Amino acid sequence: MPLHDVGYRPWQGRRSGSLAAILVIASTGIKLAWTSRWLRRAVFFAWSPALVFAGSFFVFEQAIDEGRLGSIQDRARVGRNVDGVGILGRVIADSLGQSDAPPPGQHETPEEETDRTRRAVWSRLMLAFMRSPQAILLAIVVGLVAPALVSRDLRAKAWLIYFTRPVGKFEYVAGKLLILGLLVASITMLPALALWMMGVAVSPSIWVAVTTWDLPVRIIVASLALAIPTVFMALAYSSLTAESRIASFAWFATWAACWIAHASLTTADMMQQAHEDTLMSENAQTADSSNAADGGFTAEDASRRSRRSNARPMGPGGEIGENLSDLLEGRRPRNGPPLNVRQFRWLSRATGLDDTIDRWAWISPYHSLGVIQAWVFGIERRWQAIFPPLLSLGLVSIVSALVLWWRVDAPARV
Amino acid sequence: MSRSSTVEEPVLATGIVKRYGKRTVLDRVSLTVHPGITGLVGPNGAGKSTLVKAILGLVRLAEGGVRVFGLDPRREPHAVRQNIGVVPEDECSVPGLSGVEMVRYAAQLSGIPGIESLRRAHEVLDWCDAGQERYRPVETLSVGMKQKISFAAAIVHDPRMVILDEPTNGLDPIERRAMLGRLTTLARDHGKTILVSTHVLPDVQSICERVIVLAGGRVRLTGSIRELTQPAIPEERLEVIGPVDELVRRLIARGIPARRARPLDLFPSAAGADGRYSAAVETVTPGDGANEGVVLLQLTAPHALAAMWSEVHQLGIRVSSLKASCRPFEEVFLEALQAAQASPTESLHAAP
Numbered sequence: 001m002p003l004h005d006v007g008y009r010p011w012q013g014r015r016s017g018s019l020a021a022i023l024v025i026a027s028t029g030i031k032l033a034w035t036s037r038w039l040r041r042a043v044f045f046a047w048s049p050a051l052v053f054a055g056s057f058f059v060f061e062q063a064i065d066e067g068r069l070g071s072i073q074d075r076a077r078v079g080r081n082v083d084g085v086g087i088l089g090r091v092i093a094d095s096l097g098q099s100d101a102p103p104p105g106q107h108e109t110p111e112e113e114t115d116r117t118r119r120a121v122w123s124r125l126m127l128a129f130m131r132s133p134q135a136i137l138l139a140i141v142v143g144l145v146a147p148a149l150v151s152r153d154l155r156a157k158a159w160l161i162y163f164t165r166p167v168g169k170f171e172y173v174a175g176k177l178l179i180l181g182l183l184v185a186s187i188t189m190l191p192a193l194a195l196w197m198m199g200v201a202v203s204p205s206i207w208v209a210v211t212t213w214d215l216p217v218r219i220i221v222a223s224l225a226l227a228i229p230t231v232f233m234a235l236a237y238s239s240l241t242a243e244s245r246i247a248s249f250a251w252f253a254t255w256a257a258c259w260i261a262h263a264s265l266t267t268a269d270m271m272q273q274a275h276e277d278t279l280m281s282e283n284a285q286t287a288d289s290s291n292a293a294d295g296g297f298t299a300e301d302a303s304r305r306s307r308r309s310n311a312r313p314m315g316p317g318g319e320i321g322e323n324l325s326d327l328l329e330g331r332r333p334r335n336g337p338p339l340n341v342r343q344f345r346w347l348s349r350a351t352g353l354d355d356t357i358d359r360w361a362w363i364s365p366y367h368s369l370g371v372i373q374a375w376v377f378g379i380e381r382r383w384q385a386i387f388p389p390l391l392s393l394g395l396v397s398i399v400s401a402l403v404l405w406w407r408v409d410a411p412a413r414v
Numbered sequence: 415m416s417r418s419s420t421v422e423e424p425v426l427a428t429g430i431v432k433r434y435g436k437r438t439v440l441d442r443v444s445l446t447v448h449p450g451i452t453g454l455v456g457p458n459g460a461g462k463s464t465l466v467k468a469i470l471g472l473v474r475l476a477e478g479g480v481r482v483f484g485l486d487p488r489r490e491p492h493a494v495r496q497n498i499g500v501v502p503e504d505e506c507s508v509p510g511l512s513g514v515e516m517v518r519y520a521a522q523l524s525g526i527p528g529i530e531s532l533r534r535a536h537e538v539l540d541w542c543d544a545g546q547e548r549y550r551p552v553e554t555l556s557v558g559m560k561q562k563i564s565f566a567a568a569i570v571h572d573p574r575m576v577i578l579d580e581p582t583n584g585l586d587p588i589e590r591r592a593m594l595g596r597l598t599t600l601a602r603d604h605g606k607t608i609l610v611s612t613h614v615l616p617d618v619q620s621i622c623e624r625v626i627v628l629a630g631g632r633v634r635l636t637g638s639i640r641e642l643t644q645p646a647i648p649e650e651r652l653e654v655i656g657p658v659d660e661l662v663r664r665l666i667a668r669g670i671p672a673r674r675a676r677p678l679d680l681f682p683s684a685a686g687a688d689g690r691y692s693a694a695v696e697t698v699t700p701g702d703g704a705n706e707g708v709v710l711l712q713l714t715a716p717h718a719l720a721a722m723w724s725e726v727h728q729l730g731i732r733v734s735s736l737k738a739s740c741r742p743f744e745e746v747f748l749e750a751l752q753a754a755q756a757s758p759t760e761s762l763h764a765a766p
Binding site for chain 1: 434467470472473491492493495496498499500502504505506507508509510511519520522523524525526527530534537538540541553567569571572596599600603604
């Protein structure tokens with residue numbers, strides 16, 4: 001008999017409610033997930049891009065502090081990198097080029113211009129941070145944790161532990177969502193908020209926190225936009241099988257397959273567009289020579305030229321649009337370092353600088369999330385660009401939530 | 415079935431029907447589980463697990479209703495499950511947790527807060543004699559140890575009712591006896607209602623006060639185990655060492671109906687379907703034949719007990735035990751099943 005055996009005693013304390021059950025499920029789930037060495041590595045690695053972006057914030061604020069903003073804008077106009085921050089300099093430079101100008105006739109003080117420019121640059125940097133490294137890392141981290149969350153319970157019959165206690169489906173699902181939600185927040189929301197705080201800290205005045213007050217809110221909303229569809233989809237996969245390996249495979253296969261499908265369709269579009277451009281160019285040359293011979297220039301010719309010009313993915317970024325056009329037409333870019341088409345397109349899409357509507361974004365979770373995040377950060381405002389990805393992600397979230405809701409207690413019902 | 419009634423039956427089921435597709439698993443089942451230990455027995459597929467799920471509010475019933483301590487499990491599942499602890503038949507665990515973490519987790523899910531849940535987990539594990547094994551991951555434990563952990567997790571939140579599905583599975587004889595002892599303690603000393611679903615009928619007979627026999631989705635037999643196992647003619651069972659046959663002869667001479675027990679009386683479960691014994695069993699005589707054996711006698715007549723003791727004394731017989739004779743529950747159970755096969759819609763017995 002154990003030394004301290006006091007026998008069985010009644011317990012009459014005050015019992016905690018459903019919220020406590022959710023927190024217990026979440027904290028135990030995180031504790032168990034954290035035992036994975038790969039997860040610890042992934043989360044640690046997920047913070048490293050923040051250091052690079054922190055450098056960008058520092059350089060930008062330093063330039064403002066030293067009164068070099070005009071110089072940066074000048075450089076942006078000629079499409080040169082901002083010194084010292086490598087590829088992100090292009091983001092800053094083109095953000096300056098793209099920042100909303102005040103309405104005609106409205107006078108803007110230098111402080112107002114600085115605030116406006118800062119908001120534009122910070123928003124783009126945040127979008128670039130959350131989209132390019134963090135969304136990819138999110139897929140990896142969620143893929144490491146989520147597949148086991150429900151499938152392991154199904155395999156070990158742990159559902160018997162939950163549903164024979166005062167734990168309903170709501171508490172169970174909410175607890176599991178919270179596990180993933182906290183992990184997602186730890187690699188997207190927290191580093192982004194830390195970046196914002198660092199930006200405020202290195203800025204010339206603490207009042208920058210007030211003038212950029214909406215950015216933390218946008219960061220939180222963007223993180224939620226990232227988390228909700230991904231977390232529901234990952235848990236739905238997990239609930240469909242008792243083998244977490246199958247759920248893992250399904251998760252990564254979805255991201256990869258959708259990405260490939262998106263890339264294929266986009267490339268097909270680009271090739272078709274290039275082909276049409278070539279045909280138009282040839283027709284235009286024929287028409288020009290004919291007009292030159294006739295000495296006339298018709299309205300139809302002007303319209304055709306205008307369509308040709310609009311068909312190109314030219315953005316208000318000016319140099320970026322020109323560079324992209326150059327690359328698409330197989331010429332060396334006129335501005336900036338040489339990049340191949342794929343790199344350039346990916347970077348410009350990732351940072352929201354390429355403002356052509358990605359009509360296949362809704363196919364791929366990664367690209368859909370990018371469009372929605374651009375919307376949240378106020379960079380994408382065109383409804384025709386936002387609606388398809390929003391609908392796609394909404395449907396994915398709803399269907400995943402229904403599957404999850406239906407599956408989690410399925411073994412208890414038979 | 416008013417919720418405000420002062421005396422609430424732990425479980426009151428009225429005409430419950432549960433169907434899976436076209437298959438009726440529970441067919442107009444009405445039963446009451448009283449405080450104390452109740453055995454729920456039946457062949458495989460009888461509907462025991464579905465009944466337990468109905469009590470927990472996990473399944474939607476086609477007809478009828480269940481009240482658990484006056485509460486409807488479908489409407490108030492949390493309140494019902496606060497009052498219930500369940501030991502499932504299947505091994506279940508949260509992979510990665512140790513035994514004590516598992517019990518603590520169960521306590522926290524049941525609403526016991528923070529550090530108190532850890533204290534309570536250790537206390538209950540001590541009572542279940544879990545030892546140092548409690549610090550090992552649950553999936554690495556032996557079947558018997560897992561059963562203890564599962565039992566500790568079921569009672570850690572001090573439920574009013576404990577439902578156990580095959581609680582002695584995987585336990586060695588010593589542990590099995592200890593487990594049955596814990597159940598008796600919970601019922602007797604702590605006023606818990608225990609519902610034991612098992613195929614081990616001697617366990618049912620040894621600890622249960624009442625029994626419910628389910629077969630084919632219907633209640634075939636329900637009532638007190640004492641009443642159900644009582645022989646048609648009340649007899650006492652006297653185990654003695656000494657001249658057994660002489661004692662029987664003298665008791666009969668004094669007008670006390672007595673006979674020496676045969677294998678039929680002691681091992682009815684060894685009988686074949688035709689009620690006959692194999693040759694091996696027929697050769698067994700309780701005791702060593704001449705000087706040891708079991709006498710079945712009726713002590714209903716006045717002074718019969720005094721007359722019996724007088725003869726025992728005169729013959730110098732040593733008495734090992736004297737107790738009321740009862741039929742093995744297994745025999746009662748098999749009769750109930752046979753009756754169920756003969757008449758699928760009738761209940762054999764429905765004692766209150």
